[in-house]
Amino acid sequence: MSDSPPLRRLARRVRMRAHFAAGWRRAVDSLPAALQLTLAVIASYSIAHFVFGHATPLIAVTATISTLGLARNAKPRAVLETALGITVGIALSEAIVLLIGKGGWQLGVVLFATIVVARAFSSNPAFAIAAAVQGMIVVLLPDPAGGVFTRSLDGVIAGLVALAATALIPRDPRRETKRDARLLFSVFHEGLGGLADSLSNADAPAAELALDRLRRTQVLVDDWATSLDNAQSIASISPWLRRHKPELETQERILAGADLTARHLRVVARRIAVLVSDGVKRPELAAMIAELSHGVDLLGQQVEDRSLVGASRSVFEDLARRLDPALIVPDGALRESVIVVLLRPFVVDLLVASGMDAQAARDLLPPVEDHPGSEEHPLGAPS
Incomplete structure (x- = not known):
């Protein structure tokens, strides 16, 4: 029994080394995806900000990240479906806000509608949550200078950039x-x-x-x-x-x-x-x-x-x-x-x-x- 504490400490050290080794492998494996995401976000921001004059293209940035993600399933069809679903969710949120305005109960209406529509586009629950987050941004933030549907344009930009990144800056499949x-x-x-x-x-x-x-x-x-x-x-x-x-x-x-x-x-x-x-x-x-x-x-x-x-x-x-x-x-x-x-x-x-x-x-x-x-x-x- 006197050997138990040293053995426990050794077991903890082994587990910690295995934990850090696994973390290091994940970090190294994610480098191509991180590079692709970074370049795609910079492109989305630049197009929305410098070409279309959007002062704070938050949707363009967040939708690009949500569309590409870090998951294994990064094939073009999945990227297209995600981009389309998120863009539709943003446009739907903006249309609802235009009709009923902003407020506490309007927040609930937008959230419910966005989740239901997003589920029609994808069976992945995480996708519906990502679309709902974009909808909440539409409701909670002030309308941009370019008008209420400016953020829908940002969503389109994000989708197109994500598709281009999938083809031109591919992760090594x-x-x-x-x-x-x-x-x-x-x-x-x-x-x-x-x-x-x-x-x-x-x-x-x-x-x-x-x-x-x-x-x-x-x-x-x-x-x-x-x-x-x-x-x-x-x-x-x-x-x-x-x-x-x-x-x-x-x-x-x-x-x-x-x-x-x-x-x-x-x-x-x-x-x-x-x-x-x-x-x-x-x-x-x-x-x-x-x-x-x-x-x-x-x-x-x-x-x-x-x-x-x-x-x-x-x-x-x-x-x-x-x-x-x-x-x-x-x-x-x-x-x-x-x-x-x-x-x-x-x-x-x-x-x-x-x-x-x-x-x-x-x-x-x-x-x-x-x-x-x-x-x-x-x-x-x-x-």
């Missing part, structure tokens, strides 16, 4: 997609490594840990899909990023394979977790899973290193040609053979992700006739 891919494939690496260890050592806890890790992959798949969708949308309108569209299309193909990989692996991991519970070591299956893990690692590395395009395909081709239960586990029982059979469509999907035609990939598989587990498909069980 490939950085997010590559980071999301790395996170997903690192979990694949850990999960497949755990499954290989469990088969090699008959280690049931290792299989359960691998299964637990693989159950959390869907969130990572969804994150990568979101960032890739954003990147492709931005690349379609940005002159600076258009040349990266083939790279993003390659990522889309790999992502499709990674999504199927996550689904397959959850099913295979459940089967292996049951299989190793008998305490029998299965080195042949362990070697096969280790080889598969190597190929999946190479597939993930293609996202950042295009020179590795053929490396994973070579591994999967060699594995596909040997995926016959009679070769892998010649003396194995049905349970071992089923693992091999489950991997057949899995490897075909990985070959497709590496760029091979689906039929050509299926043709690599050796025939498996009248096998009890040959009709099972990995996606037949719930994930």
Whole structure:
């Protein structure tokens, strides 16, 4: 018990270091977005103030910030929807003020109407709040010198500047997609490594840990899909990023394979977790899973290193040609053979992700006739 206070202090220091490290990473990751926001706000202010003569273009500045934001979903369509919704909210607020004036109860009317209209434009509650804030500015601040609808013009300026910033000063979308891919494939690496260890050592806890890790992959798949969708949308309108569209299309193909990989692996991991519970070591299956893990690692590395395009395909081709239960586990029982059979469509999907035609990939598989587990498909069980 005498060691408890030092241990607690050590734990606090570790937590504090982790907290500051996470904060530092967030700050560094936000630098492109902060630069884009800053330049966009300066542009909005300058256009509204120096071109249109608005003395204090508060709406132009705040609406630009609200439209671009710091969220992952910064694709042009989302920016346009936000800009349009905020502008409509501002115009609606100004129209209501023009009709009923300003005051306490008028404040409530404007707030209610703005929130309802904003919800029609976006399902994101934060967007409705941002539009409501702009409406409150309209009600609470004195009318600008240019007239009541001057602020609506500021909202239009903010929306156009935000769209221009999305195209001309884009955040590096490939950085997010590559980071999301790395996170997903690192979990694949850990999960497949755990499954290989469990088969090699008959280690049931290792299989359960691998299964637990693989159950959390869907969130990572969804994150990568979101960032890739954003990147492709931005690349379609940005002159600076258009040349990266083939790279993003390659990522889309790999992502499709990674999504199927996550689904397959959850099913295979459940089967292996049951299989190793008998305490029998299965080195042949362990070697096969280790080889598969190597190929999946190479597939993930293609996202950042295009020179590795053929490396994973070579591994999967060699594995596909040997995926016959009679070769892998010649003396194995049905349970071992089923693992091999489950991997057949899995490897075909990985070959497709590496760029091979689906039929050509299926043709690599050796025939498996009248096998009890040959009709099972990995996606037949719930994930």
